[in-house]
Amino acid sequence: MTDASHPAIGFGRIACMLPVKDINTAYDFYAGVLGFTKTFQNGNPVGFMILKNGGAELHLTLQPKHKAADFNIAHMMVDNVDALHALCQRHGLRIIKSLQNKDYGLRAFVFEDPDGNRIDVGQPIRP
Incomplete structure (x- = not known):
């Protein structure tokens, strides 16, 4: 169903943002255990990272107080x-x-x- 007042919108990929307490530990898990590859990182120290494996994409965001x-x-x-x-x-x-x-x-x-x-x-x- 489309809303006649808005044009049709085609969506591309949607990536999941995962909050992590320690980005290096998270990277070790997703890359070392699940086989994801880092394609981007940002910050010094790193506070954001994009990982890919096949068609899957995860965005890790450093949140030290993450619950x-x-x-x-x-x-x-x-x-x-x-x-x-x-x-x-x-x-x-x-x-x-x-x-x-x-x-x-x-x-x-x-x-x-x-x-x-x-x-x-x-x-x-x-x-």
Whole structure:
């Protein structure tokens, strides 16, 4: 549905902004564990960083007093949710919701990153 008073708007990418207490620790996790690559950083000391992996993009913002929310702040679609779940377990990350097939067509789980940010991960269930 479009509003006749506004022109049609085409949206490009939308990137998730993740608040982190220590940007180097967050970078080590997202790059070292999940395979993201740093494409930009800003500040001295660094207070902002852009990471990419395939079509996914994360923006890390330094927030030293960050207190994690008690809800999911990002959703990632992946092509091997079981492998990511196993990787999270190997690295001792807290699993908030266990890996399971959902009635809405995703195999999914929720984990906390090192800053306590809850990330919902899903993969479409193929017939």
